[in-house]
Amino acid sequence: MPKDSTDDSSAAKDNVRPTLSERFRSLAFRRNNGASPQKSGAHVDLSVDQSPTHKPQNLPDLSHNHSERKDAPSTAQLSLEIQVDPTSLRLGERFLDCLETDRPRVAKQVYESLVSSAADPEVLLENRLSSICLLARLRCDSDGAIQVAAMPDTQGLAALLARTERSIKPLQLSNRHPSTEEAPSSRSGRSVVADNSNRSHSRSRTRSAIGEQSVEESIEQAPLLWMYNDQQDSPRDSAPMTSFSLTAYATGDPSVAAIDVSTWLDVILDVLDKGSDWEVYSYVLVHLPSQLANISLFVRHLAKMEKLHDLVTSQLQKNKVFEPPASTGLKKGDVALCLYHTLTVLIGYCGWWPLQKMTDMVHTFLVGISMWDRTARCCIHALTLCCHEIPKAVDRCLRLILTKMSQIISQSHLAIDVLEFLNHLARLPAAYPSVGEELQRTIFGICVGYLRNIRDTRDNGGESTHPRSSHRLSRVSGESNLQPPSGRSTDTEKDLHEYVYTLAYNIITHWFLAISIEDRSKHVGWMAKNLAWKDRSGNEIVEEESQVTLDMMHRTAYLDLGETLRPPMDADDEGRMIKKTWLLGMSIVTIETNQTNGTTYITKRQASGTTFSVYRQAYQPLPSHHVGAGDQVNGGGKNSTARIFPSHVLLQLASTISPMPIPLQPIVLPENALTQRAISTFDRIDTVDGHKAGVIYVDSGQQEEQEILANTTASERFGTFLEGLGTEVQLQGATFNTQGLDRTTDMDGTHTFAWRDRVTEIVYHVPTLMPNDLAVDPRCTNKKRHIGNDFVNIIFNESGLPFRFGTFASAYNFVNIIISPETVHIPASTPSSHVEGVDAVTRDFFRVQVLWDSSFPESFPPATPKIVTASTLPGYVRQLVLNASVFCLLWSNRGGGEYVSSWRSRLREIRRLRERYMNTATSANEGYPGMGTAEDRGGARSYEDGDDWKGTFTMGGMAEEDHVLMSLDFTRWT
Numbered sequence: 001m002p003k004d005s006t007d008d009s010s011a012a013k014d015n016v017r018p019t020l021s022e023r024f025r026s027l028a029f030r031r032n033n034g035a036s037p038q039k040s041g042a043h044v045d046l047s048v049d050q051s052p053t054h055k056p057q058n059l060p061d062l063s064h065n066h067s068e069r070k071d072a073p074s075t076a077q078l079s080l081e082i083q084v085d086p087t088s089l090r091l092g093e094r095f096l097d098c099l100e101t102d103r104p105r106v107a108k109q110v111y112e113s114l115v116s117s118a119a120d121p122e123v124l125l126e127n128r129l130s131s132i133c134l135l136a137r138l139r140c141d142s143d144g145a146i147q148v149a150a151m152p153d154t155q156g157l158a159a160l161l162a163r164t165e166r167s168i169k170p171l172q173l174s175n176r177h178p179s180t181e182e183a184p185s186s187r188s189g190r191s192v193v194a195d196n197s198n199r200s201h202s203r204s205r206t207r208s209a210i211g212e213q214s215v216e217e218s219i220e221q222a223p224l225l226w227m228y229n230d231q232q233d234s235p236r237d238s239a240p241m242t243s244f245s246l247t248a249y250a251t252g253d254p255s256v257a258a259i260d261v262s263t264w265l266d267v268i269l270d271v272l273d274k275g276s277d278w279e280v281y282s283y284v285l286v287h288l289p290s291q292l293a294n295i296s297l298f299v300r301h302l303a304k305m306e307k308l309h310d311l312v313t314s315q316l317q318k319n320k321v322f323e324p325p326a327s328t329g330l331k332k333g334d335v336a337l338c339l340y341h342t343l344t345v346l347i348g349y350c351g352w353w354p355l356q357k358m359t360d361m362v363h364t365f366l367v368g369i370s371m372w373d374r375t376a377r378c379c380i381h382a383l384t385l386c387c388h389e390i391p392k393a394v395d396r397c398l399r400l401i402l403t404k405m406s407q408i409i410s411q412s413h414l415a416i417d418v419l420e421f422l423n424h425l426a427r428l429p430a431a432y433p434s435v436g437e438e439l440q441r442t443i444f445g446i447c448v449g450y451l452r453n454i455r456d457t458r459d460n461g462g463e464s465t466h467p468r469s470s471h472r473l474s475r476v477s478g479e480s481n482l483q484p485p486s487g488r489s490t491d492t493e494k495d496l497h498e499y500v501y502t503l504a505y506n507i508i509t510h511w512f513l514a515i516s517i518e519d520r521s522k523h524v525g526w527m528a529k530n531l532a533w534k535d536r537s538g539n540e541i542v543e544e545e546s547q548v549t550l551d552m553m554h555r556t557a558y559l560d561l562g563e564t565l566r567p568p569m570d571a572d573d574e575g576r577m578i579k580k581t582w583l584l585g586m587s588i589v590t591i592e593t594n595q596t597n598g599t600t601y602i603t604k605r606q607a608s609g610t611t612f613s614v615y616r617q618a619y620q621p622l623p624s625h626h627v628g629a630g631d632q633v634n635g636g637g638k639n640s641t642a643r644i645f646p647s648h649v650l651l652q653l654a655s656t657i658s659p660m661p662i663p664l665q666p667i668v669l670p671e672n673a674l675t676q677r678a679i680s681t682f683d684r685i686d687t688v689d690g691h692k693a694g695v696i697y698v699d700s701g702q703q704e705e706q707e708i709l710a711n712t713t714a715s716e717r718f719g720t721f722l723e724g725l726g727t728e729v730q731l732q733g734a735t736f737n738t739q740g741l742d743r744t745t746d747m748d749g750t751h752t753f754a755w756r757d758r759v760t761e762i763v764y765h766v767p768t769l770m771p772n773d774l775a776v777d778p779r780c781t782n783k784k785r786h787i788g789n790d791f792v793n794i795i796f797n798e799s800g801l802p803f804r805f806g807t808f809a810s811a812y813n814f815v816n817i818i819i820s821p822e823t824v825h826i827p828a829s830t831p832s833s834h835v836e837g838v839d840a841v842t843r844d845f846f847r848v849q850v851l852w853d854s855s856f857p858e859s860f861p862p863a864t865p866k867i868v869t870a871s872t873l874p875g876y877v878r879q880l881v882l883n884a885s886v887f888c889l890l891w892s893n894r895g896g897g898e899y900v901s902s903w904r905s906r907l908r909e910i911r912r913l914r915e916r917y918m919n920t921a922t923s924a925n926e927g928y929p930g931m932g933t934a935e936d937r938g939g940a941r942s943y944e945d946g947d948d949w950k951g952t953f954t955m956g957g958m959a960e961e962d963h964v965l966m967s968l969d970f971t972r973w974t
Helices: 005-015 020-028 075-079 088-100 104-119 125-135 155-160 165-176 203-208 215-221 261-274 278-292 302-317 332-352 355-371 373-389 391-407 412-426 437-459 488-514 517-531 544-556 646-654 673-684 705-709 716-725 781-787 873-892 902-917
Strands: 138-140 145-148 241-247 577-584 587-594 599-606 609-616 667-669 689-698 727-730 751-756 760-765 792-797 815-825 842-852 866-869 951-954 957-960
Touching: 088 104, 088 125, 088 145, 088 241, 104 125, 104 241, 104 261, 125 261, 125 278, 155 165, 155 278, 155 332, 261 278, 261 302, 278 332, 302 332, 302 355, 332 355, 332 373, 332 866, 355 373, 355 391, 373 391, 373 412, 373 866, 373 873, 391 412, 391 437, 412 437, 412 488, 412 873, 437 488, 437 517, 488 517, 488 544, 488 873, 517 544, 544 599, 544 609, 544 902, 577 646, 577 902, 587 646, 587 673, 587 902, 599 646, 599 673, 599 902, 667 902, 673 902, 689 705, 689 716, 689 781, 689 873, 689 902, 705 781, 716 751, 716 792, 716 873, 760 873, 792 873, 815 873, 842 873, 866 873
Parallel strands: 689 760, 689 792, 792 815
Antiparallel strands: 138 145, 145 241, 577 587, 577 667, 587 599, 599 609, 727 751, 751 760, 815 842, 842 866, 951 957
């Protein structure tokens, strides 16, 4: 039966994509139940509630009281349709229509009307909010062309203020049981006072009557005028609308009109300084950081940007933050957190500001760690970015920062954030040029403090004995309030503890290596004392992580060469070498000696690395009257070289005539196939922890997996970013771990990029460097087999569209780091940058956002976008990758497996050898006790020799009884 033509017409109509002006109409306001305003001829119904009791809600201490204005909107006005002209909603539609139809001069006039409406507190609240809604969506590209964002990235802050559908429900529950976390302040001037003098049906009163009616009824009587539209749009629907004839600054082209962005900045400054109706104020709080991230829009108004900086820092430092109306259920800390997000974006503008202003910013973040509980994480993340962007300012405040962090160790929910800050800082010497022994000890103390917390938690069966903050990870971010499945909370907390544990040891290692070699030995004794500990039964414990950390200190306290290379043997050495291997403490020592000339090659294998060295014993010529004995020959004054064995070299280096207790004696390893296999296995374990990450380029307009992976070329700034991430290395014949990239046939390309320090190595999988064969492999599965198995992917997104998590379908892509570039053209009139090396003509900025799998815990670090300069981008992103990779390795083994670092793997191989040979006839060692704890020793007590001497065995050595900790300090005798 043929389909009715009207149905075809209707279907076609339904498939027509709405214009941006129509989308603006639907996004401008949303009722509490999610409904959108509807068109009705020439009128727009902006009714947000049919209740006759609704009136706009004010910040109570502000000057504009709607209930007292002569033109205050009546109940009838709010529930009736509003006339098309001159409502601000209509102004917004006209502005968008002018952009779509290329009428820049009319658009400029409408813009001025929108700003006037947004600035006037006497304008009907809905109209004013409509104007602000559009103005807050304005952006511009690098050429100044005005854009209107269809979907601003503000969901996180909207959820913070309970302006998303999911976040408002937990808020309703918290209103049912009000928290005492932050009681209203009694501060004068801007203190919160319930405004019930002229409004018998105010929200304040509604909330006070919660005990008499349901939460749903109270919310219904106090509807919100705006909500974040969390409806999932496709990336193309979220693309901004761009007008090339309307710009953010004058270009000299007579066909182009320019708007004055500074007038909108004046409105923002006025709202933040003097306050406004809560609906207006909250909208500005939520949407301002996203707009400020578009530096091109504001770079020509740096004086007012400085005013914004000064205003925000002053309010936060002096605790003069507006308190939300009591009926919202929100606290001052929520408002402060929004302001801190604004301040974080302003870090991107610091290149044009003097050092003192940067220092004020750092100090403000420091204040936020303790003034409001819920702002601490945001402030620590911001300080981490400051280490990269404004290191001189961080150095000025570093003593205060570290002292503050040492005071919040008991707040376990901040452990990851504090430790990741220290991890970033350790790799940025410019941020701590003046750090001395005292501050170094403070850093080690912070790490040890977190280790003690975790140990105490383990000893108490997983229940922390340390007070937790009352901070809720989000009511704030909204989405995390849903209760996890039964048992998941405990498991997740355990996984986070493992990450904290791993981070703390990593930071101790990195900071020890960051200290000058002259100062390292000063910390060994203190660290040895604190890395060993006693369990609840009083047993001495030196766990694997502590053992490998002390091993690292043993190797590097007096040496800063890093890795060593086995030297090639001389021609005279061939066929004349004698080799012998011992277990010496927790190391494998191999000595190869040329019997005839005494040249000796020593290889010392330890958990933290392998050291190669050459030893040669110097001989004095025998006098002519010397009579030869044994192998010595003396004839005609010429001497033959005395024979020498490896055992002689060991005795010279590791023994004297003083009696050596059996437990301290080296264990001889037999020269057989079993020993050789064990040593070969040991040598194949890297001396650094290996990581991998994809680095994916997304070209203009691309959003599908296949077209993205097919890229073989990229932009110049992507290439610059790659060069900053690491070093280009050849794959064929590579001797390092290429993390699955082919080393023989070039099937994965001829080169890749990699980065390495003394502890870590990361190899990047770069699809643009891999060849395509689209005829045979149209879906680029060869590239996907690498990218799809990378826990962490860096997405360099130049598509102009939002990147969707899950674009690369995989069960192993846990973290995406999205980088969106913006080139800012700086006019000649702009003051020169205070940052050395910054181009005075153009400058690249990058928006960096971390997205992670939904299975990750909420406390995994920041998803809030950061604005990063080109010079610091590679280092900042690389550290994000390393932190995320460590967490992913732990997370992927949470089902019962274990992530073991390279050093711990090497240590375990040494222990296996000890366990195999310590009490065998082969080793010639008898009664050699076990290692580690009393349980490891099978309950055996300390070894007793023939005399009265007693010792306690630990880590392959012997210590005086009850002095194990002191015995670990090798600097006592070095």
